[in-house]
Amino acid sequence: MKKTIRLGSVFSGIGAPEQALNKLGCDTQIVFACDNGEIEIKTPVDEINKIIKKLSLKEANKKIKEIYASTKKINYMKISYTANYKVKEDDWFEDIRFLDGKPYKGKIDMLIGGSPCQSFSIIGKRAGLEDTRGTLFFEYARLVKQCQPKVFIYENVPGILTHDKGNTWKVIKSVFNSLGYKLYSEILNAKDYGIPQDRKRLFVIGFKDHNVNFSFPKKIELKTEMKDYLEKNVDVKHYLGKKGFEFVTNPKYRNRARINPKIIQTQKANQQFNWNGDFVFEPLSKVKNNKEIMSRSYVSTWNGQKGVIRQLSYRECLRLMGFSDSFKIVVPNVPAYRQAGNSIVVDVLENIFKEIFKVVKF
Numbered sequence: 001m002k003k004t005i006r007l008g009s010v011f012s013g014i015g016a017p018e019q020a021l022n023k024l025g026c027d028t029q030i031v032f033a034c035d036n037g038e039i040e041i042k043t044p045v046d047e048i049n050k051i052i053k054k055l056s057l058k059e060a061n062k063k064i065k066e067i068y069a070s071t072k073k074i075n076y077m078k079i080s081y082t083a084n085y086k087v088k089e090d091d092w093f094e095d096i097r098f099l100d101g102k103p104y105k106g107k108i109d110m111l112i113g114g115s116p117c118q119s120f121s122i123i124g125k126r127a128g129l130e131d132t133r134g135t136l137f138f139e140y141a142r143l144v145k146q147c148q149p150k151v152f153i154y155e156n157v158p159g160i161l162t163h164d165k166g167n168t169w170k171v172i173k174s175v176f177n178s179l180g181y182k183l184y185s186e187i188l189n190a191k192d193y194g195i196p197q198d199r200k201r202l203f204v205i206g207f208k209d210h211n212v213n214f215s216f217p218k219k220i221e222l223k224t225e226m227k228d229y230l231e232k233n234v235d236v237k238h239y240l241g242k243k244g245f246e247f248v249t250n251p252k253y254r255n256r257a258r259i260n261p262k263i264i265q266t267q268k269a270n271q272q273f274n275w276n277g278d279f280v281f282e283p284l285s286k287v288k289n290n291k292e293i294m295s296r297s298y299v300s301t302w303n304g305q306k307g308v309i310r311q312l313s314y315r316e317c318l319r320l321m322g323f324s325d326s327f328k329i330v331v332p333n334v335p336a337y338r339q340a341g342n343s344i345v346v347d348v349l350e351n352i353f354k355e356i357f358k359v360v361k362f
C-alpha cells in the first residue's frame with residue numbers, strides 16, 4: 001500500500017528527502033518547507049520577533065518574506081525547490097528562526113533537516129536547549145519539540161562529533177535526549193549505499209515511540225563508478241582551457257582535483273570552481289570531430305594519452321547525489337553546483353527510510 005508521509009522539511013535545499021520518498025513511491029505531503037537561500041538579513045532577530053509576536057502564522061510568514069525581499073537577493077533554493085515539489089506559498093517559510101512549530105503539533109509524520117555546518121562555538125557547556133540558543137541547531141530542536149513528529153532525521157558533517165574536543169556533540173546529544181525521543185546515530189558513507197561518492201555524514205534519528213527497535217541500513221556492495229553517471233554530451237563551457245588543464249593535472253593539487261576517479265570525493269558547495277572537485281578526461285578520438293569543443297578546450301597529454309578535460313556538469317553532480325533526471329534544473333550554474341554539493345545523498349536516505357518503514361507505521 002502506498003505510504004502517505006506528512007513531511008516537515010527544514011534547511012530544505014533541493015529536497016533530498018523529498019526525492020527519496022518519491023523514488024520509494026510514497027505520497028509525500030509537504031506540510032512545510034523552509035530555506036533562506038543563504039541570504040543574510042540585517043534586521044536583528046529580536047526586532048523581528050517583536051514585530052511578528054502578535055501576528056498569525058500566515059501574517060508572520062508574509063512579514064518575513066517582505067523582510068527577505070527587501071534584500072533584493074534571489075532565493076535560488078526556493079526557486080529550485082518549488083519547481084520540483086508541490087508546496088503551497090503559505091507553507092513555504094524563508095527562515096527557520098521565525099517558523100513557529102506549535103500550530104503543527106501532531107500534524108507531521110517526519111521532520112527532516114540538516115542545519116548548515118556553521119560554527120557551533122556559541123554552544124555552551126551546560127548542555128541544555130537554552131544553551132544552544134542562537135544556533136540553527138537550536139531552531140531544529142525547538143521545532144521537534146513543538147511539532148512532535150513520529151520520527152525526526154537530523155543530518156550533519158561528522159566533524160560535529162569532534163568539534164571543541166567533543167563538547168559540542170555532548171551538548172547536542174543532551175539536547176536531543178531532552179526531547180523525549182528514542183535516539184539512534186551513525187555515520188554513513190554514500191559509497192556504501194550504491195553511489196560512488198566518498199561522502200560521510202552523521203545521521204541522528206529520533207523516534208517518538210520508545211518501543212521501536214531500529215537498525216541503520218546494512219552496507220551494499222558498490223556496483224557503479226563515476227563513469228556510469230556521465231552524460232553523453234555536455235555543454236562546451238565545461239571544458240578546461242590551458243590553465244585549468246595544467247592545474248588539474250599537476251600532482252601538487254591531487255587532493256583538490258582528481259581526474260577519472262572511480263569514486264568521487266565529497267561534493268562541496270564550491271565544487272567545480274577554481275578547479276576543485278572531480279574531472280573527466282576525454283581522449284582526442286572522442287572529441288576531435290567536435291569543432292566547438294576543439295576550439296574552446298586545451299588539448300594535452302594526461303596519463304600518456306592526448307585529450308581534453310572537463311568539469312562534471314550540474315546534471316552529473318546531481319546524478320552523483322542520487323537525484324533522478326526528472327529533477328528540473330532551473331537556476332544558474334553557481335547556485336546549481338552549490339545546491340548539489342550541499343544536499344544529502346538520496347540513496348542513503350532511501351535506505352534509511354526503508355528501515356524506518358519496517359518499524360513505524362505511516
Ligand SMILES: C[S@@+](CC[C@H](N)C(=O)[O-])C[C@H]1O[C@@H](n2cnc3c(N)ncnc32)[C@H](O)[C@@H]1O
Pocket residue numbers: 010011012013014015016017034035036037038039077094095096097113114115116117136339342343344
Ligand atoms: C547543508 S544545506 C541542506 C540541504 C538539504 N538537506 C538538501 O537536501 O538539499 C543547509 C541549508 O540551510 C539553509 N539555511 C541557512 N540558514 C537558514 C535559516 N536561517 N533558515 C532556513 N534555512 C537556512 C541554507 O540555505 C542551505 O540550503
